[in-house]
Amino acid sequence: MEFSEHKPIYLQISDTICDLILTSEWKEEERIPSVREYGGILGVNPNTIMRTYDHLQEAQIIYNKRGVGYFVNSGAQDRIISIQREQFIDEEVPKIKRRLELLGLKAIDIF
Secondary structure (H helix, E strand, O other), X not given: OOOOOOOOHHHHHHHHHHHXXXXXXXXXXXXXXXXXXXXXXXXXXXXXXXXXXXXXXXXXXXXXEOOOEEEEOOOHHHHHHHHHHHHHHHHHHHHHHHHHHHHOOOHHHHO
């Protein structure tokens, strides 16, 4: 996995995990790799993976069963879609709107 300098690595890994869940490669209520396993797979420090997993737990996308491992939460796909839609509207739409205005385009010209 190649990382961008413009976003923290743990958030980039979080985005990748969300994509895996959205594409059903990681299914709801299914166990996901341990912190050490996933760190080894990606070639990153386990502390970075722990930060990623903490972030995803706060967002209620994954959960930890003590002594068993981490699992994808039931309803994680819907939660991810909701979060990503909100981010898109708040962050990307204003950029797109501004660019359209600068280029003298209207949304109808594109769609």
